[in-house]
Amino acid sequence: MAQAQNYIISASVDQIDAAFENFGQQYPSLDKPFNPTAPSEAISLSPEVVRCSSLIVAACGHLSANVNVPAMSIYATAGGFHVSAALGAALEGNTVEILRDHPSGLSIYDISAQNGMDPIHLGRILRLLATHHIFIEITPNVFKNNRLSSMMDTLKTVNEIQSDPENKHVGTPGMSALIEHTCDEIMKGASFLTEFLTDPVMGSSGAQEHSPMGVAFKYNKPSWEWYENPGNEYRVKRFMAAMEGSTKFDPPNAILQGFDWGSLPSKALVVDVGGGMGHTTKKICEAYPDLKYVVQDRPMVIEQGRSKFWRNEFSEALSDGSVVLQAHDFLTEQLILHANVFLCRMILHDYGRSMAKVILQHLRDAASQDTKLLIVDTIVPYACLDESQMEAGRGIPGMEFPQPPAPLLANLGKANAIPYIADFQMLVGFNGEERTIGTFTELLYESGWKITRVFTIPGSIHKQILAVVA
Ligand SMILES: C[S@@+](CC[C@H](N)C(=O)[O-])C[C@H]1O[C@@H](n2cnc3c(N)ncnc32)[C@H](O)[C@@H]1O
Incomplete structure (x- = not known):
């Protein structure tokens, strides 16, 4: 056996x-x-x-x-949400930071004295997590950090966090923010997945104002807007830090690998569509200063990018005009015609198929025959063999990959869980989707684009999908 x-x-x-x-x-x-x-x-x-x-x-x-x-x-799988809930509670109780300076461990009473949580409940939370190899129970009711728990350290002192709780995650490595965000609003939203799917309107609307998270928190608008509601100050800051944390799933210079930015002519124009504050553009710009860049995003994000990011980190790029920050709604007509590259990093996955098509069609309408579209997103592997991509020359260049030895699942099963979890984060939070190569091919074809190659970046969960006008 x-x-x-x-x-x-x-x-x-x-x-x-x-x-x-x-x-x-x-x-x-x-x-x-x-x-x-x-x-x-x-x-x-x-x-x-x-x-x-x-x-x-x-x-x-x-x-x-x-x-x-x-x-x-089956029952351990069904009850997995208790582990997520316990993890969220442990992090919101600053347990990792409390234990940081206690390599021999602390009792639940000492932890409780610092975070105010009931010691008995705390012990149950940490024991459930220790059973999943997050924290260690060294002697009854005494816990310490281990390799997994300490990955989620904000690196702030408990005092620092408690004296400015709203900004707990600001300026941190972001992993704690990502996990808290997942175990809070995403998990609450996920518990309404069935209600969302069986709703006669929401279940297949594809609209961003419909999402399981919207059902849970009773709002009918895109989650981006909900995050800006009064009362969500902590969550929105945590979400921004979580986005930064999610970059840990990529090697630091992943955007410079794969697509050859050096192949573009001098002064070629790169438009970073939905570029956030512009972290990705900054990396490309530092390596390729002779290109021109436009970062487009929602007005609030562009303003934050200008005042909190570029002015501190790379103000010359704004003053010499190499980088322009532009408020633009990518669901409307694209303002920049005939760019050399439209970069869409982690954008399409926020949208279901109908809305993703709108974004891609606007880019297609603004493209010239030479424009390249570079999508950076996860490609979700099928859980079976994809024979169309297996051999070089038969599928899309870059998509062929070695098969794991039998009898392992073709997608490596639990070793490759992140793309599927990311897919559900997108569905629950934004009515979005991480896509298979088949879905990408169809979506791009229907929007007037054709995939020419896929780049795999070692150590990254994201692929780069290069497309041209069909
Ligand atoms: C997941 S983040 C990706 C940010 C950036 N591309 C990166 O890779 O870090 C998605 C971005 O899309 C922006 N966004 C969402 N809806 C938008 C819209 N309708 N128009 C422009 N930007 C939008 C968000 O503000 C956010 O910065």
């Missing part, structure tokens, strides 16, 4: 051990806090180690589905 998975696990463990031995290092310990600058963390992210660790996670997931009592597997 399960010999194949067993073999994959042990062969992959041996390969990881050998890779670490080569560097005279050991795999980072789960029992110790996460140290982003440790050489062992860098080795753990090297392509060969990531390939082996993905096989281990996929095979362990497959093996446990095989051997666990079916009722236990």
Whole structure:
């Protein structure tokens, strides 16, 4: 029974051990806090180690589905939201920061004295999480951080957070913000998924004013606007920090890999559509200063970008005109005609098919025959073999990929859960969608574009999809 998975696990463990031995290092310990600058963390992210660790996670997931009592597997899955709720509560109670300076652990009473939560409830929360390898219960009712819990450290002191709670996540690495955001408004929205899907209007409207999160919080407008409501000051700041945190799923210069920005002629115009404050444009601009850039976003975001980002970090780019910040609604006619590149990074996934088509058609109407469209989004793999993409020359260049060994799922199962979770974040929050290559191909075709190549960026959950006018 399960010999194949067993073999994959042990062969992959041996390969990881050998890779670490080569560097005279050991795999980072789960029992110790996460140290982003440790050489062992860098080795753990090297392509060969990531390939082996993905096989281990996929095979362990497959093996446990095989051997666990079916009722236990299903009930543990159904009750998974309790783990999310516990994680949200632990983070909102600043538990990671409270435990940071206590490597030997703190009792639930000492933690409770700092965050005001009932110690018994706190113990139950942390025990559920420790059972999922987040925190460690070292002796009864005494907990400490481990590699997973400490990844969510804001790096602020408890005093700093408590004296300015609204800004808890501002200026932090963002992982804590991303997880709190997921365990708060996204989880609350997800609990109304069925009501949303079975609603005769909302279920198939594709409109951004309809979303499971809107059902949960009783609003009928795009979630972007809801975030700006009075009372949502903490959530909106956390959401912005979470967006920054989500960049951790990409290597720092991912946007400079893949598409060859150097192939553009000098002074070529790059329009970063829905570019946020302009973080991505700044990276490209620093590497390719002879190109021209326009960052477009909603007025409030553009204003924040001007005052809080560019003026502090790269004011010369605004003053010499290399970068222009422009308030623009991408659901309306595109103002800039014949740009060399329209960049849409993490934009289309916020929208369902009908609205994504509107955005793409506006870009198509403004494009020339030479305009390139570069979409940066996750491509959700099918959970089965996609034979149309398997061999070079048959599918879209860049989409062919090696198949994992049998009997693992073609998408690597649990090792590759993030694209599916991201897809549901989009559905719940924005009535949006992370797409399969089949859906991208159809959507682009229906909007007058044709995919010419896909770039895979090592270590990134996002792909770059390059399209031209069809
Ligand atoms: C997920 S963020 C991506 C930001 C940026 N492209 C990046 O990769 O970091 C989506 C962005 O789309 C912007 N946005 C949403 N609706 C918009 C609209 N109708 N017109 C222009 N920008 C919009 C949001 O303000 C936000 O900055």
